Amino acid sequence: MKFIIVCFLSFGLWSASAKGIDSKVESVTIFLNQAQVSRSSNIAIGPETKQLVFTGLSSMLDPNSVQVKGQGDFIIMGTTFRQNYLTEENLPDAVKSLKDKIELLEGKIANVDNQQWALKSEEEMLKANQVIKGANQNLGVNELKAMTEYYRIRIQAIKDKGYELQLERRELDKALKKVKNQLEEQHAREQMVSGEVVVDINTSKTQMVHLDLSYVVSGAYWNPTYDLRATSSAQKIDLLYKANVYQNSGENWENVKLTLSTSNPSIGGWLPTVRPWYLDFFSAAPYQNKLAMPAARSEAFEPVPMEEEVLMESVADYTQMSEGLTSVNYEIALPVTVLSGGKEVTVAIREERVEAEFLYQSTPKLSERVYLVAKTKNWQRLDLLPGEMSVFYEGGFVNKTYLNPEGELEGLNISLGVDQGVQISRKPVRDLTNDQLIGNKRRISYQYEIKVKNNRSKSIDIEVFDQLPLSKNTDIEIGEIALGGAQRNEKTGLLTWSFTLEPTMEKSMKFGYEVKYPKDKRVSGL
Incomplete structure (x- = not known):
């Protein structure tokens, strides 16, 4: 057995010694903004075979990524990639269906035209026959009456049928125009130029050989989404990791082995080189009237809007995760179909049970509501990517949020919604709030009372947040009167109360502060 690969690009044309290859997509690895497609085929070759041509490939293929093994x-x-503008290989099913409809409609229109022509010929013949008979025969009254009646009935029938055919032709024309417009849109969407990879070979014997072809295409992406489900009976949450997969490469991937990779090859794998950094005195350059250079073209792939989510059967139990040096791959054992230009396909790729601490949080200054929050632990081991997350609690939908693991260093706090069973209020203490003038200073004091009541049948852990103002001017002095047991963050002014509240119990916290500033000034923010 010989196995030699020499991959370089050249340009060639079809010849008598070229053989077309009908290959099948076996596997696809989808990166964040492109995909690598792998095909294979078995074909008989002989000494007369000089070229093997993989036809019906995507026109969005990157020629530099082509690899052929045998x-x-x-x-x-050697290998050559070229665009085939002469034939429409690998037509999508939608295009084939539209072409069949056009052929059917054009056949019906031709049939209508033939009937109209036949009716017109018959009418002209009747009129000509009437003139001939009238000129060559002396007809009696009864004969003339019968002939006139015959012509009248027949001409009327011809006119009625002609009108029906005219209406039918009008409707057929409308339908044909509509289908042709759909075909034009589909052509534009599918880019009806097919790609071909020509493989130059040399052999001295007749044999059956096996070929593997791989290449990278643009127009494909996947992005992560999440379903988070929590119940009050467990100190854990279930996280379903899903992938929305889309491709518009011009070729259908049917029942393929699919791998999803967190790698982004378009960024490049080379570390930027640090160049010498020179400083010099500024010298104004003489004015030159130069045309503005065009803006650099963005290489970012523009994703297609999702029209409708197609939820596939969960395949998380059949997904194998592997970690590379710079990426994570999810290899799906079950075959997956992703059609070109179709709807996004949602695949469940992973399920995790994450330890969480359930507690309540509230900021009554902004909203007198109490939220149940799940604080997750050890989330870094999940290697999550940013993406939308749907939150469910006790089987009900709570909200949709955005998960950004890169911005959370200490842990992920996930809101599970408002709990009406815990009440909170924040009111100013009127008799302890006053405004005084002392010398050239104005002194204003504020005091508030926060009350929390647990109406649930079990104890809860709760955190309550408020704040003290911060001064940006040395003439504005801020002092604390009381903190009511809160922990104060000196940099941000945040006040935090953390405590456990037993069933039916109520807790009150009072805090206050004072502000001093020159009496002839006005302070913004109070």
């Missing part, structure tokens, strides 16, 4: 007693001399 098994058999032959030599691969």
Whole structure:
């Protein structure tokens, strides 16, 4: 067995010694903004075979990514990628269906035209026959009456049928125009130029050989989404990791082995080089009237809007995760179909049970509501990517939020919604709030009372947040009167009360502060 690969790009044309290859997509690895497609085929070759042509490939193929491997007693001399503008290989099913409809409608229109022509010929013949008979025969009254009646009935029937055919033709024309417009849109969407990879080979024997072809295409992406489910009976949350997969490469991936990778090859794998950094005195350059340079073209792939989510059967139990040096791959064992230009396909790729601490949180200054929050632990081990997350609690939908693990260093706090069973209020203490003038200073004091009541049948852990103002001017002095047991963050002014509240119990916290500033000034923010 000989196995030689020589991959370089050249340009060639079809020849008598070229053989087309009908290959099948076996596997696809989808990165965050492109995909690598792997095809294979078995084909018979002989000494007369000089070229093997993989046809019906995506026109969005990256020629630099083409790799060809072979098994058999032959030599691969080189590869060529080219666009085939002469044929429409690998037509999508939607295009084939539209073309069939056009052919059917055009056949019906031709049939209508033939009937109209036949009716018109018959009418002209009747009129001509009437003139001939009238000129060559002396007709009696009864004969003339019968002939006139016959012509009248027949001409009327021809006119009625002609009108029906005219209406039918009008409707057929409308339908044909509509289908042709759909075909034009589909052509534009599918980019009806197919790609071809030409493999130059050399062999001295007739044999059956195996070829593997791989290449990278643009127009494909996947992005993560999450379903988070929590119940009050467990100190854990279930996280379902899903992938929305889309591709518009022009080729259908049917029942393929799918791998999802967190790698982004378009960023590049080379570390930028640090160049010498020179300083010099500024010298104004003489004015030159130069045309503005065009803006750099963005290489970012623009994702197609999702029209409708297609939720596939969960395949998380059939997904194998592997970690590389710079990425994570999710290899799905079950076959998956992703059609070109179709709807996003949602695949469940992973399920995790995450330890969490359930507690209540509230900021009554902003909202007198109490929220149940799940504080997750050890989330870093999940290697999550940013994405939308749907939150469910006790089987009910709570909200949709955005998960950004990169911005959370200490832990992920996930809101599970408002709990009406815990009440909170924040009111100013009127008799302890006053405004005084002392010399050239104005002194204003504020005091508030926060009350929390647990109406649930079990004890709860709760955190309550408020704040003290911060001064940006040395003439504005801020002092604390009381903190009511709160922990104060000196940098941010945040006040935090953390405590356990037993069933039916109520807790009150009072805090206050004072502000001093020159009496002839006005302070913003109070």
